[in-house]
Amino acid sequence: MLVVQNITKKYGDFLALDSINLEFTNGLYGLLAPNGAGKTTLIKMLTTLIFPTKGEILYNGKNILEMDESYRTLLGYLPQQFGYYKNYSPKQYLLYLAALKGMSKKETLPIIEDLLQKVALSEVANKKMRKFSGGMIQRVGIAQSLLNNPEILILDEPTAGLDPKERARFRQLLSELARDRLVIVSTHIVSDIESIANKVIMIKNQQLLYNESVESICATLNDAVYETSIKYENLESFREQYTILSEKQDKDHMIIRFIHKGTPEPDWTTLNPQLEDVFLYEYRDNEQGEVR
Numbered sequence: 656m657l658v659v660q661n662i663t664k665k666y667g668d669f670l671a672l673d674s675i676n677l678e679f680t681n682g683l684y685g686l687l688a689p690n691g692a693g694k695t696t697l698i699k700m701l702t703t704l705i706f707p708t709k710g711e712i713l714y715n716g717k718n719i720l721e722m723d724e725s726y727r728t729l730l731g732y733l734p735q736q737f738g739y740y741k742n743y744s745p746k747q748y749l750l751y752l753a754a755l756k757g758m759s760k761k762e763t764l765p766i767i768e769d770l771l772q773k774v775a776l777s778e779v780a781n782k783k784m785r786k787f788s789g790g791m792i793q794r795v796g797i798a799q800s801l802l803n804n805p806e807i808l809i810l811d812e813p814t815a816g817l818d819p820k821e822r823a824r825f826r827q828l829l830s831e832l833a834r835d836r837l838v839i840v841s842t843h844i845v846s847d848i849e850s851i852a853n854k855v856i857m858i859k860n861q862q863l864l865y866n867e868s869v870e871s872i873c874a875t876l877n878d879a880v881y882e883t884s885i886k887y888e889n890l891e892s893f894r895e896q897y898t899i900l901s902e903k904q905d906k907d908h909m910i911i912r913f914i915h916k917g918t919p920e921p922d923w924t925t926l927n928p929q930l931e932d933v934f935l936y937e938y939r940d941n942e943q944g945e946v947r
Contacts, residue, residue, distance in 0.1 A: 656680050657701070657807065657837060662710035664696055671696045673861040675710075683833035685848030685855045686841040687930075689938050692858050694841040695735065698811045701839070702732050714807075731805030735812045737796045741785035745776050745795050748784065752799055763802075770798040773828055775821075789816030797825065801832070808838045814847050826851050845931040855930065859937055869930050876928035876936065879916045883923045884908045900935050 659677040663670070672693045688694050699705045700712060703719060703726065712719045719726045739748055746767060753763040771777045774794040784792060793816045800808060814822050830851050832838055840848055848855060855872055857865040865872050880900070885893050890909055893899075900912040912926065914936050919925070 656715060658713040659697075659701075660710050660713065662697075662700065662707045662712065664693075664700065664705070665708045670861050672858070675858075675863055677856065677863070677866060679837050679839065681833070681835060681837050682853040683829060683838045683840065683848075683851055685852035686839060686858075687843070687845065687848060687855050687934065688858045689843055692938075693861060694843075694858065695811055697858070698809055698839070698841050702730060702809055703727065728803065729806040731800040731803060731808040733796045733800040733810045733813050735815070737799070739784060739792065739795065742783055744779075744781045744783055745771060745798065746780045748795065749799060749802060753802055756803055758803075766802065766804075767798075770801055773801075774798050775824060790818055790821055793817055794821070797828075806836050808832060808836060809841075810839070811841045812843075813840060814842065814844060822847065845934050849930045857934075857937065864937060872933050873928045873930055876914065876932055878925060879914050880912065880926045880928045880932050881915060881919055881923040882910060882912050882926055883920070885911050898936055898939055900932055 657679040659675055659679075662672060662675045664672045675697065686694050686697065696705070700707055701719075706720065714722060714726055714729070717726075740751075743751065749767045749770070750760060750763060753767070754760075768777070768780075771780050774797050776791065776794055776798070779787070779791070784795065787795070793813070797810070797813060800810065814825060817825060826847070829838055829840065833851075833853070840852070842848060849869055852869060854866060855869055856863070857872070884905065886908055893911065893913075898914040900914065902912075903910040912932075914932065915923075
């Protein structure tokens, strides 16, 4: 079990996170918040890249900073941007990283072949990465994070540059991996985690907002999400009164999905809330400074 106890992080006078308490067991957790809300700060503390100003992080009751290398050997980590050698092939790159981890070539080769197949790179295993697209590079990054068969897998914005087909494949891979390990995915893209996360963690105003299932979080907007048709001349006035979730043109009208907590009008249709509705509602006035 990975436990975050009363974690606070400051950069000078700037408060990035304030009194965060979390518990992680095996399964998939989505860390969902807008860019600049402190997701990467929390991820970097979980991976020991930066240290808390206050509080501690424990793995099976031991402080991860005191565990030092024995903790990091349990980790697989994909940062937002990772370093690689453009003139290396994926196979060469993964062999190089495995050697740095003290893994022998003999034991590593079948692991690498399996990983490249999982991320759909088998056909280009020996091609130089300088010719790869951003999505292909990201898949190499996903493979390197799995190289040591980690007990804890932490991925920071892992689907950047992936097309819809690659995203779907990646979600399937994450679901499989989370059966027997802890997986934490930090993202601002709701669709990355909505269908696969056991729990979703949301941070707002430097504090923990939600640490619940998708169903429980969506239930906070039960009987508050509606759809209606608005004439163009009434659109601006409607926008000023309600939190708009989406707008779709329909001939001379606009179909509006919106939030209203109160008595509905007779011509409004009640909709089932989705995770993206909660995200847009909770962060509608988000003006947080950027946190790195």
